[in-house]
Amino acid sequence: MSFVSIQGLTVAFDGTQVLHGIDLDIDRGEALGLVGESGCGKSVTWLAALGLLPGKAQVGGSVKIDGQELIGAPRQQAEQVRGKRIAMIFQDPSSSLNPVHRVGRQITESLTLHRGLKGQAAKAEAIRLMDLVGIPSAATRINLYPHEFSGGQCQRVMIAMALAGEPDLLIADEPTTALDATIQAQILDLLATIRAETGMAMVLISHDLGAVSAVCDRAAVMYAGRVVEMNDTATLFSAPRHPYTRGLFDAIPQIDGDRTRLIPIQGTVPDPKALPVGCAFSPRCRSASARCAIQSPELTTGRAGGLLACFHPVVRTVAPVATKELVLA
Amino acid sequence: MSAFLLEAQGLVQQYDTMKGLFGRTSSVRAVDGIDLRVRHGEILGIVGESGSGKSTLGRMLLGLERPHEGKVLWEGQPLPAPRTAAWRQLRAQMQLIFQDPLAALDRRMTIADQIGEPLAIHGLATSAEASIRVAELMARVGLRPDQAGRYPHELSGGQRQRVVIARALASNPRFIVCDEPVSALDVSIQAQVVNLLRDLQEQSDLTMVFISHDLKVVRNICDRVAVMYLGRIVEEGPSDEIFADPRHPYTQALVSSIPKAATGLSNRVILQGEPPNPAARPSGCAFHPRCRIADRACSIEVPVLEKHDGRLAACLKQRATGAQAA
Numbered sequence: 001m002s003f004v005s006i007q008g009l010t011v012a013f014d015g016t017q018v019l020h021g022i023d024l025d026i027d028r029g030e031a032l033g034l035v036g037e038s039g040c041g042k043s044v045t046w047l048a049a050l051g052l053l054p055g056k057a058q059v060g061g062s063v064k065i066d067g068q069e070l071i072g073a074p075r076q077q078a079e080q081v082r083g084k085r086i087a088m089i090f091q092d093p094s095s096s097l098n099p100v101h102r103v104g105r106q107i108t109e110s111l112t113l114h115r116g117l118k119g120q121a122a123k124a125e126a127i128r129l130m131d132l133v134g135i136p137s138a139a140t141r142i143n144l145y146p147h148e149f150s151g152g153q154c155q156r157v158m159i160a161m162a163l164a165g166e167p168d169l170l171i172a173d174e175p176t177t178a179l180d181a182t183i184q185a186q187i188l189d190l191l192a193t194i195r196a197e198t199g200m201a202m203v204l205i206s207h208d209l210g211a212v213s214a215v216c217d218r219a220a221v222m223y224a225g226r227v228v229e230m231n232d233t234a235t236l237f238s239a240p241r242h243p244y245t246r247g248l249f250d251a252i253p254q255i256d257g258d259r260t261r262l263i264p265i266q267g268t269v270p271d272p273k274a275l276p277v278g279c280a281f282s283p284r285c286r287s288a289s290a291r292c293a294i295q296s297p298e299l300t301t302g303r304a305g306g307l308l309a310c311f312h313p314v315v316r317t318v319a320p321v322a323t324k325e326l327v328l329a
Numbered sequence: 330m331s332a333f334l335l336e337a338q339g340l341v342q343q344y345d346t347m348k349g350l351f352g353r354t355s356s357v358r359a360v361d362g363i364d365l366r367v368r369h370g371e372i373l374g375i376v377g378e379s380g381s382g383k384s385t386l387g388r389m390l391l392g393l394e395r396p397h398e399g400k401v402l403w404e405g406q407p408l409p410a411p412r413t414a415a416w417r418q419l420r421a422q423m424q425l426i427f428q429d430p431l432a433a434l435d436r437r438m439t440i441a442d443q444i445g446e447p448l449a450i451h452g453l454a455t456s457a458e459a460s461i462r463v464a465e466l467m468a469r470v471g472l473r474p475d476q477a478g479r480y481p482h483e484l485s486g487g488q489r490q491r492v493v494i495a496r497a498l499a500s501n502p503r504f505i506v507c508d509e510p511v512s513a514l515d516v517s518i519q520a521q522v523v524n525l526l527r528d529l530q531e532q533s534d535l536t537m538v539f540i541s542h543d544l545k546v547v548r549n550i551c552d553r554v555a556v557m558y559l560g561r562i563v564e565e566g567p568s569d570e571i572f573a574d575p576r577h578p579y580t581q582a583l584v585s586s587i588p589k590a591a592t593g594l595s596n597r598v599i600l601q602g603e604p605p606n607p608a609a610r611p612s613g614c615a616f617h618p619r620c621r622i623a624d625r626a627c628s629i630e631v632p633v634l635e636k637h638d639g640r641l642a643a644c645l646k647q648r649a650t651g652a653q654a655a
Contacts, residue, residue, distance in 0.1 A: 037515040037516060037517060037518075038515055150603045150604075151379075152603055153603065180378035180379055180542065180604060181378065181542060181544065181583055181586045181587070182378065182582055182583065182586050182599075182600040182604070183378075183603065183604075184586065185582075185585075185586035185588075185597060185599050185600070186599055186600070188588065189597075189599055207515065207516060208588065209516075210587060210588035210589055211588045213588065213589075214588040214589070215588075247517060248516055248517065250520075251516050251517045251519065251520035252516060252520075252545065253520075253523070253545040253546055253548060253549035254545070254548075254549075255544065255545050255548060255572060255584070255587050255589065256572070256573065259548065259549055259568070259569070261524055261527065262520035262523055262524055262549065263520065264517055264518070264519075264520035264521040264524060265517035265520070266521075268485045268487060268488075268518065269485075269515070269517075
């Protein structure tokens, strides 16, 4: 049995359905990437699973952690899981930290809540965590306020707080998007190292396909509230099958090879209030047929493994991009 | 006529900041001595991390900020002082496109009115001509005629950026500074806008300065790239050369920090430390505390941007290897 199992998860805000039945399984220690454009529901999936959506959201389906149901579970039970077994970090670290409390206090709060540590023991553990996430001279900087840290260091503090409950699963929601390029590299490296050391599972929500491919074992591509393709990263990235996945790859400029014109996906992401009939991607799809405008394809196991929701999958595989080894002086 | 449309000579910008309410003022050098030449009809990319002075440089090139030291030459002539008549006239020829289109647009004006506004301000068209010109501009950036009466909040992010671009083009500018124009857009929309900017540049022989932290986009659209670190240019050259064979250790780290599908996390140069605070600039080469190959000399001497093996880089180590090769 998988560690976390999401079955038919649906979310609606004011009668507008934004998630149309998400099925995801995450094994212990696995790293799953969730890819998609803004509004596709990649963050909402996990906010719904952890009961973090506002009250007006109607959540349906099932989210089980080790067989224990989370949807509709009493608040106390949800709090046993939230932060303790599943922790989450967000895109903007500075707005997730409390600006008027010292970072040490914010980390120890989490330690007291989830592990019952108090006083000197909690402080020592907070320093250890800050060391672990690579904040220099942690013992003195524990008494600083969030504004005294840079953006990258705030994200490290967030990661330290998330690790305080010794979670089995870390949800990282666009953890590097707000950071500079060289700091992004540091944080991705840190997440990969921590996962290797602690053996926790990780879900990386990102629109940066490169980051997902570098860190994750498996990736799911979402579009308009549905998973449209899922496979192990190597296969997904070398031979995307869904036209949307393929379109995303084509739309991203390459860092090597020719500086050719980009191939954008025409049109825009549909409004959840007015989703097209049939396949939600069909109005933007080059290979759409009459059938796509009537019937919505189910997510099924493809011939070459992986899951795919498309009537006309991409046949041609991507020519392997020649990756030049960077010669460093 | 000068060979260069725009030329910056020894540009310095410094801002005074106060420590505490009654504390001493100290100055922060956001841009610290930049020489830059922009040729007619090229797209020059400026990359660097936040706080490296990219946007400040862009604003000084447009004459929106008066440099603390140095000067900007437009076709060989110094830029007129801000808020003079000559300066206003030049506004029509130079435009700026920002990152966040919603903040750059007026929420209470229809998009057609906003696109037409520069025509009225610069007295470029009568109201009858203006509506024709607005329709042309909208078609050029790929907006539908029926969207003319819409308000910014009724459009998607990509469409809003098209409105901003159409408005920037209204006065037929010759020079545009794009400050992170696609950073707020989704991947699929980003490609549409990048292609649009490329087309516009080719069609009307625009000269552009493209400021971005997204190296992949910069490589795709720019002919030449200048890499900034803490207010100085550390490397400059044709974009193919810079990305295929970066010379400055900082550029090397930047280029290798881009996660690639094929290689995973291996073989990457991970820089230690944070981008330094411009208020506490390290001595010598500003990059030396984070540099893998820095030695004692780097903490003393400030490297200048000079040619080594036909490539412009500001690195003492480059000079050493260049001398050996010679």
